Amino acid sequence: MTTTVTVGLGSCGIAAGANKTYDKIKALKESENLDFSLKKTSCIGMCYREPLVEIVDDTGTYIYGDVDAERAIEVIEKHVNQQDPVRDYIVYTDLFDAPENGFMNSQVKIVLRNCGYMDPESIDEYEAREGYQAMKRIAEEKIGADQVIETILKSGLRGRGGGGFPTGLKWKFARANQSDEKYVICNADEGDPGAFMDRSILEGDPHSVVEGMIIAAYAIGATGGVIYCRAEYPLAIKRLNIALGQARQRGYLGNDILGVNDFNFDIYIKEGAGAFVCGEETALIASVEGERGMPRKRPPFPAESGLWRKPTNINNVETFNNIPWIILNGAEAFASWGTEKSKGTKVFALAGKIRNSGLVEVPMGITIHDVIMKLGGGIKEGKKFKAVQLGGPSGGCIPQYLSETIVDYDSVNATGAIMGSGGMVVMDESTCMVDVAKFFLDFTCKESCGKCTFCRVGTVRMLEILERITNREGREGDIEKLEELAYEIKDNSLCGLGQTAPNPVLTTIKYFRDEYEAHIIHKKCPAKVCRPLLTYTVDQEQCTGCMVCLKNCPANAITGERKQPHLVNQELCTQCGVCYSKCKFDSIILT
Amino acid sequence: MTANEHLIRDLVEKHGTNRTALIPILQGVVETKNFISDTDMTEIAKELDLSAAQVFGTATFYSFLSTEPLGKYVIRVCKTITCDMHGKRTIIQTIEEMLKIKVGETTPNKKFSLLETNCLGWCHEGPAMLINEKPFTGLTHERVHDIISDYISKL
Ligand SMILES: Cc1cc2nc3c(=O)[nH]c(=O)nc-3n(C[C@H](O)[C@H](O)[C@H](O)COP(=O)(O)O)c2cc1C
Ligand code: SF4
Ligand code: SF4
Ligand code: SF4
Ligand code: FES
Ligand code: FES
Numbered sequence: 001m002t003t004t005v006t007v008g009l010g011s012c013g014i015a016a017g018a019n020k021t022y023d024k025i026k027a028l029k030e031s032e033n034l035d036f037s038l039k040k041t042s043c044i045g046m047c048y049r050e051p052l053v054e055i056v057d058d059t060g061t062y063i064y065g066d067v068d069a070e071r072a073i074e075v076i077e078k079h080v081n082q083q084d085p086v087r088d089y090i091v092y093t094d095l096f097d098a099p100e101n102g103f104m105n106s107q108v109k110i111v112l113r114n115c116g117y118m119d120p121e122s123i124d125e126y127e128a129r130e131g132y133q134a135m136k137r138i139a140e141e142k143i144g145a146d147q148v149i150e151t152i153l154k155s156g157l158r159g160r161g162g163g164g165f166p167t168g169l170k171w172k173f174a175r176a177n178q179s180d181e182k183y184v185i186c187n188a189d190e191g192d193p194g195a196f197m198d199r200s201i202l203e204g205d206p207h208s209v210v211e212g213m214i215i216a217a218y219a220i221g222a223t224g225g226v227i228y229c230r231a232e233y234p235l236a237i238k239r240l241n242i243a244l245g246q247a248r249q250r251g252y253l254g255n256d257i258l259g260v261n262d263f264n265f266d267i268y269i270k271e272g273a274g275a276f277v278c279g280e281e282t283a284l285i286a287s288v289e290g291e292r293g294m295p296r297k298r299p300p301f302p303a304e305s306g307l308w309r310k311p312t313n314i315n316n317v318e319t320f321n322n323i324p325w326i327i328l329n330g331a332e333a334f335a336s337w338g339t340e341k342s343k344g345t346k347v348f349a350l351a352g353k354i355r356n357s358g359l360v361e362v363p364m365g366i367t368i369h370d371v372i373m374k375l376g377g378g379i380k381e382g383k384k385f386k387a388v389q390l391g392g393p394s395g396g397c398i399p400q401y402l403s404e405t406i407v408d409y410d411s412v413n414a415t416g417a418i419m420g421s422g423g424m425v426v427m428d429e430s431t432c433m434v435d436v437a438k439f440f441l442d443f444t445c446k447e448s449c450g451k452c453t454f455c456r457v458g459t460v461r462m463l464e465i466l467e468r469i470t471n472r473e474g475r476e477g478d479i480e481k482l483e484e485l486a487y488e489i490k491d492n493s494l495c496g497l498g499q500t501a502p503n504p505v506l507t508t509i510k511y512f513r514d515e516y517e518a519h520i521i522h523k524k525c526p527a528k529v530c531r532p533l534l535t536y537t538v539d540q541e542q543c544t545g546c547m548v549c550l551k552n553c554p555a556n557a558i559t560g561e562r563k564q565p566h567l568v569n570q571e572l573c574t575q576c577g578v579c580y581s582k583c584k585f586d587s588i589i590l591t
Numbered sequence: 592m593t594a595n596e597h598l599i600r601d602l603v604e605k606h607g608t609n610r611t612a613l614i615p616i617l618q619g620v621v622e623t624k625n626f627i628s629d630t631d632m633t634e635i636a637k638e639l640d641l642s643a644a645q646v647f648g649t650a651t652f653y654s655f656l657s658t659e660p661l662g663k664y665v666i667r668v669c670k671t672i673t674c675d676m677h678g679k680r681t682i683i684q685t686i687e688e689m690l691k692i693k694v695g696e697t698t699p700n701k702k703f704s705l706l707e708t709n710c711l712g713w714c715h716e717g718p719a720m721l722i723n724e725k726p727f728t729g730l731t732h733e734r735v736h737d738i739i740s741d742y743i744s745k746l
Contacts, residue, residue: 011713011726011728012715012716012728015716015727015728015729016729047715047716048715190712191709191710192710193671193672193673193709193710193714194671194672194673194710194714195710195712195714196712196713196714196715198712199712231618231655232708232711232712232721233712234724234725234726270614271615271618272653272655273614273617273618273653273654273655273656274653274654274655274656274708274709275652275653275654276709287614288611289610289611290609290610290611290612290613290614290649291610291649292648292649292652293652293653349714349715350715351673351714351715351717352672352673352676352714353676357714357715357716358715389672423714425672425673425714431676436672439672439675440672443671443709447709449652
């Protein structure tokens with residue numbers, strides 16, 4: 001019997017103690033001289049079940065969840081030594097029903113085909129999984145650049161960085177522009193709140209991004225490549241560096257790559273320095289050139305005049321990851337997934353009030369409901385699903401009653417949100433939508449580069465209004481004022497940041513107008529989040545009379561004797577919330 | 592030559608004198624001493640044949656290129672939406688109480704600075720923070736207490 005034991009050593013795995021699990025298994029293997037091979041891999045997306053251990057033997061594949069060092073001993077002893085799988089801990093298998101079979105089987109893994117299935121620091125393992133085969137086929141079968149572009153066009157692949165522009169078309173433009181130098185840039189500046197797809201891809205399958213870039217370089221005739229990766233992702237940068245070194249050694253980067261005459265191409269990494277706007281392509285280029293990351297006017301688009309004013313093709317990490325798969329499996333295979341205008345799959349990062357947070361890859365066309373309820377396991381703590389935020393600060397909130405909306409660029413756009421890069425922040429009944437809108441606006445307002453007056457000043461004006469509303473000072477006409485400012489900012493901003501900054505406010509007004517009105521007119525926060533809008537009273541049954549609230553109340557609004565239920569004087573109360581956070585007996589009621 | 596001049600000379604040697612070298616050089620200075628001083632900026636400007644204003648303009652644009660002195664350990668707690676939902680406020684409070692500083696401040700012994708930052712890409716395991724380059728996730732009051740105590744006992 002050949003047995004392989006693989007421990008997930010993605011970042012969440014490590015945080016959950018997977019290193020100890022790995023060490024334990026290694027020690028067992030050595031001390032008892034056990035016959036199996038032990039491997040490491042990266043994130044498989046089931047982070048909520050970490051540490052994960054996969055065992056593959058002649059009978060099938062088994063994934064064990066929550067394997068701490070102690071469980072590891074039991075699993076190795078029973079499964080490997082006695083050929084007796086421990087059913088209770090198995091979360092996924094291809095042999096019988098297990099709790100996470102649904103999670104794994106409803107996914108279609110194109111982009112994440114290698115994540116969690118190989119050691120990301122090993123080029124051998126990447127090659128064993130058809131790695132660099134796509135570029136090799138192009139070289140060996142002498143597939144021309146135009147034909148490569150034709151394949152990408154036919155596949156229907158659209159940019160995964162948020163805009164959704166057809167990738168093949170972008171390549172075609174970059175190819176058509178003649179120049180002695182051309183560049184390919186990979187945008188790995190992932191900064192949308194709630195998004196971590198690109199980090200997981202770079203940490204789990206860096207070679208595939210590199211191969212995608214090499215193919216792009218071949219197609220457009222590029223002479224140089226840059227990966228712009230945010231500084232907040234040190235592990236991704238480390239793995240990319242390893243991958244680039246290995247690729248150079250095997251001749252996938254360098255001169256006359258794979259024997260193709262005059263195909264000279266290499267890639268270097270540029271580390272970001274903590275500015276969200278640098279994810280915008282023209283700002284990114286400015287940053288690579290050593291300038292302040294300020295967007296500039298388009299046209300000219302980078303395909304015409306980009307890095308060093310040379311034709312440049314910029315794509316997102318996930319976009320590049322699709323490329324080798326499409327070359328190997330064909331445009332038709334890719335286009336067989338998805339809807340009429342959105343082909344293939346999309347990776348989503350699930351976070352917020354969702355039970356199974358993590359990464360999933362689903363075919364385009366699946367409903368939002370299915371992503372959240374089936375793959376995500378529904379809402380935490382049995383609460384009610386209220387809305388989902390898609391597209392980060394450029395996107396919007398889709399309410400529960402529209403959750404049959406399908407995942408495809410046009411359907412999501414029709415709701416007022418955008419598909420964005422793939423972050424899904426799930427909200428339940430305890431989330432205040434005005435507060436959410438305020439959150440995103442605060443973000444964009446701080447990240448505005450300051451070049452356009454409307455983006456710089458207009459967002460601050462909107463934020464001030466939202467702050468008033470959540471601070472019990474809302475006035476009639478505020479909603480209209482917000483809308484008016486929103487359209488002015490949209491119409492007068494140079495780049496996507498400003499043009500989309502008002503979206504979170506506009507969609508929450510559209511779908512949750514009653515919540516805004518409750519704040520403004522009735523001075524109430526229905527989700528009980530905005531403290532100044534709540535009424536604080538003491539639960540007369542529950543209060544133990546410990547006097548803590550009384551001593552801490554800055555307004556001296558609480559009266560009561562030791563061991564007697566206390567009372568709040570509403571005339572004096574300033575709604576500061578101190579009593580609520582200080583009471584250890586949950587006796588302050590919010591209404 | 593002062594130690595600082597040495598540092599900058601070395602970085603220039605490594606990255607060159609093109610305009611593209613500017614941000615990597617600034618990053619190198621931050622990596623070694625956690626902030627870029629006015630003299631550093633003048634020095635870099637001289638080496639790269641730029642005006643000091645150009646160097647200053649670039650440095651101040653990026654939040655990771657601090658031009659204010661920071662502590663040896665820079666703690667950056669994610670302030671963004673999902674970490675906030677998962678209790679980032681408690682984490683900040685715990686750190687503030689332990690280090691007796693507020694967000695934006697540095698301890699008098701120059702060992703710690705506490706800052707807030709944008710999403711770190713750990714939203715599913717929030718609240719999250721970075722200490723220098725190292726991410727910490729799934730933070731609770733107890734966990735953050737242990738982590739900070741650990742750093743306090745470090746040199
Ligand atoms: C404010 C702002 C931030 C952006 N951030 C990113 C990002 O982090 N990653 C990304 O791939 N695209 C980002 N984009 C989109 C890029 O400008 C560009 O459209 C994209 O990288 C193109 O790649 P694609 O065609 O493969 O999607 C951002 C755009 C704006 C306006
Ligand atoms: S819209 Fe905002 S971020 Fe974009 S260029 Fe204008 S000011 Fe800068
Ligand atoms: S909310 Fe503040 S002011 Fe009101 S009773 Fe509680 S502690 Fe006192
Ligand atoms: S802190 Fe809570 S239990 Fe104590 S007196 Fe106040 S309301 Fe009662
Ligand atoms: S880090 Fe292991 S499954 Fe995500
Ligand atoms: S919101 Fe905190 S890491 Fe993403």
